[in-house]
Amino acid sequence: MLRAVGRVGTRAFVRVRNARRMSNLASNSLVQAVQKRSLPMFQKLRVEEVAPALRDAISTLDKDIGSIEGDLKAKTQDLRWENVMNPLEIKSDPLQRLWGVVGHLLSVKNSSELREIHSELQSDVVKIFTKFAQSPEIFQAYKELKNSAEWNNYNDAQKRILEAAIRGATLSGVGLTGAEKERFNELQLRSAELKTKFSNNVLDATKSYSLIVTDKDEMNGIPHSVLQLLAQNAAADGHENATAEEGPWKLSLDMPVLLPVLKYSTNRALREKLYRANATKASTEPYNNVDIINETLKLRKERAQLLGFNTYAELSLASKMAPSVAEVDKMHSELREKCHPIAVAELEQLKNYAVKNGQTEPLAQWDVAFWTEKMRAELYDLDDEIIKPYFPLPKVLDGLFDLTSRLFGVTIEAADNQAEKWHDDVRFFNIRKTGSDNSIIAQFFLDPYARPAEKNGGAWMNTCVGRSKLLGVNGAVRIPVAYLICNQSPPVGDKPSLMTFREVETLFHEFGHGLQHMLTTVEYDAAAGINGVEWDAVELPSQFMENFCYHRGTINSISGHYETNEPLPEKLFEKICDARKYMAASGMLRQLNFGALDMYLHDKYDPTTSKESIFEIQHKIAHRYAVMQPLPEDRFLCSFSHIFAGGYAAGYYSYKWAEVLSCDAFGKFEEAGLDDNESLAKTGREFRDTVLALGGSRHPLQVFEQFRGRKQSIDALLKQYGLQ
Incomplete structure (x- = not known):
């Protein structure tokens, strides 16, 4: 996953509520890093340095924008890339980097002090970058550069950057005036605040839930390595004498704890307790995301309509590869038709397996992971606890x-x-x-x-x-x-x-x-790496790399028993490959469900007039895409950070859209021969020189076709999932 893939410039920003005098900026480690263009000094960084550094960067950028606009108004020289685009890249960099550090630390070293600074300054960063994006003088300069004779001399990257800048300014409201512009900017500020609140609520709700278990019998089935972690967590929580064998054990909702409990615990009541807690996470006070979701959807729709779009989904797709909402819906529906019958059969097989092995109650949601793991272990003689060492x-x-x-x-x-x-x-x-x-x-x-x-x-x-x-x-x-x-x-x-x-x-x-x-x-910078890459193509290299985990040569190099250094045995590897398609249709349906729900909320759902709640919509979409229906009280949306705190709003479909490209790209490596080192290296260099090197300098489909030698095909994706 990309956490908005570092696009810090216009994602979220900060407000100065109390204008305080700057003091001793020269000794500020953040400022020093920016001035020297060096990496952040994380160990020297003091929280109290953050706000002064940001205020200085905001003020400086504000002055720089004014100066650039003045020069453009005066037209003291002919417009060229060097006197328009270069100054903009240089002047915007300090604040982008500083705010990137703040956003990064908020996600990996969250604290009340950092949150307070982020909250205090967020709207001012939004304002300054919105001012940048809405500058009529800068926007006019973009258009003049595109229409100039110099355009024909620009390289691919320059052309793409200019086109993206014009589109970005348009989608940022540069064409709005008067009350509409004022309202649009209010929406930008409030939307940024809501994203941060949503993310903080998910973190706090996860952190606030814990369950101390003291009875050893309640922990039956949980592997010893997991019990060690749970005892270690309990010790850190004040239970100094906690051991894996005798406890106590601290359970929580973070994934390294939750998933093993759901997969291995024979204590059905314990599985149910954690499952229900996770299904309703961040949906009740004091960490309640319900109102935040409703307001977010309302503001997104209003913002889209101010820009001339019918829905936020249309606004989102204006900068993506997918040509229309209809095409995204078509992809979801076509893949569903292939997956759903197979997933129904998969669930029926799972139910029969559970009954055969002693479950007398109807299969519930908290049983699925448990029996899926049991059946997988039996069918393929495969167990995560055997593999992990x-x-x-x-x-x-x-x-x-x-x-x-x-x-x-x-x-x-x-x-x-x-x-x-x-x-x-x-x-x-x-x-x-x-x-x-x-x-x-x-x-x-x-x-x-x-x-x-x-x-x-x-x-x-x-x-x-x-x-x-x-x-x-x-x-x-x-x-x-x-x-x-x-x-x-x-x-x-x-x-x-x-x-x-x-x-x-x-x-x-x-x-x-x-x-x-x-x-x-x-x-x-604007077209390097993942910058400038259409969002529904950005998962190509990531999903592509996953395929090497199913190549024997790669497995030999990445595996080695922690005690003996013995590589993963051939039989275990064969079982992993055989199990790759196990419950594959159910897994794909889950992703299609998320994508369809995301698109429906941002295209067909009207948060102002609809008589249906967001959770009724969630369950309606699940009725079509999920074989086992969610609990009536399931509020998954309240922790769906991809679309409410990240960059995937009306874009979750991107995982499947890009997976078509990634599977097809890997197919070229298979055709070259994964064990032919010379051919593998040749194909790898071709992938590096196109997909990895060209970034946002060319359209993703052009980049893909340059690497693959033809247009993309869905066949490799269907083959991988056994759906052909």
Whole structure:
């Protein structure tokens, strides 16, 4: 997942409510990092430095915009890229980077102090970037550059940047005037506040729920490694003598705890308790997202209509690959027709299996993961707890980096002492060219473990800085730096972090996002890496990388038992591959359900006049897409952060849209021969030089066709899921 993939410029911003005199900015570590164009000084950073640094950056950008507008009005020189686009990239960078640090820390090291600063300053950042986007002088300069004779001399990246700038300004309300403009700007401010509140409520609701279990019999079936984690969590919560064997154990709603309990606990009542708590998370006071969702949907529709669109979905698709809402609905419906009958049969098989193995009650939602795991273990003799010891994080990283080197001709090295980090568990790495010129071309942070008290759930890649020729130091190109964030189980005792196979896939997924950000060759920040890439194409590299987890050679390099270093046995690997299609139709229906719900809420649902509630809509869509219906009280929408706190509003369909491209792209590697090192490297370089290098400098379909040699085909996707 991309956490709005680092597009910090116009996503969310800050208000100065109390204009306080600046003091001692020279010693502010954030300011120093911006002035030197260096990485954030996370260890030196003090919370009290954040607000002064932001206020200074806001004030400076405000003055810079005024100066640029004055020059454009006066037309003191002919408009050229160098005197319009270059100053805009340089002047907007300091505030974008500062606000990016604040947003990053809010997601990985959340605190009441940081929230207060974010809340205090958010609307002023929204205002200054809205002012930037709505500048008539800058907008007119964009149009004049596009219509000038110089246009024919621009490269692909420059043309795409200008076209995106014109579209972005239009969608930011540059054409509005008077009361409409004032209202639009109010909507922008309020929408940013609601996103932050939604995210904080999900984090707080997750953090606030805990269950201390003292009776060993209530923990039957839960693997010892999970009991170790639960005892470790209890010890951190004040139960100093907690042990895996005797407890007490602290249960919570963060994924490394919730999923194993639902999958392994024989205590049906315990599974039900956690399932119900998670299904209603963030839907009651004091962390209630219901009103936030309703207001968000209302404001989005109003904003779209001010810009001349009928619905927010139409506004969203104006900057995406998908040509229309109808085409997205068509994709959802066509895939549903293929999946639904198979998913019905899958659920019936699961029900029969549960009855056969002693369940007398009707199959409930909190039974599905339990019996799915049991049946999977029996059908394929496969158990996550058997697999995990073969995937210690250090070994997985070594293998992932080796694969990256062989495919894309780069070398990855640990560089933990070269950057300050926000937590002791965070790692830092350099990416170098291979060969005689082994210069550093990119860097990244890796934050692998769950910390439910301060870190958002899920996994994502975000931008620290992007590649830019203008924004480098001493004439050098500024190299891209990424944040890679996961939430897997931390080390327990003397054991390293042992990863489930799904966690391995997740790491490969986020690393794919990171590769597109880091291996770009575009030298304009606005089109480098993931910037400027249509949202429904941005999942291509991430989903593409997941496919290597099912290649024997890759598995050999990323696996090694944490005690013996023995690679994953062949039989286990074969079982993993066989199990890939297990309940695949049910899994796809789940994603289609989310996408269809997202699109319906942003296209067909009228939050002002509809007699149906958002939860009635949720259940209506589920009735079509889900084989087992959700609980009557299920309020999944209240924690659907992708569309209410992230960048996927009217865009969740992007996962499936891009998966068509990713499966087809991987097909070229299969055709070349995954075990033919020479052909694999050749194809890898082709992928690097197109999908990873070109970023937003060309349309994604053009980039794909340049790599694949033809238009995309859905056949590879259907084959992967066994739906042909």
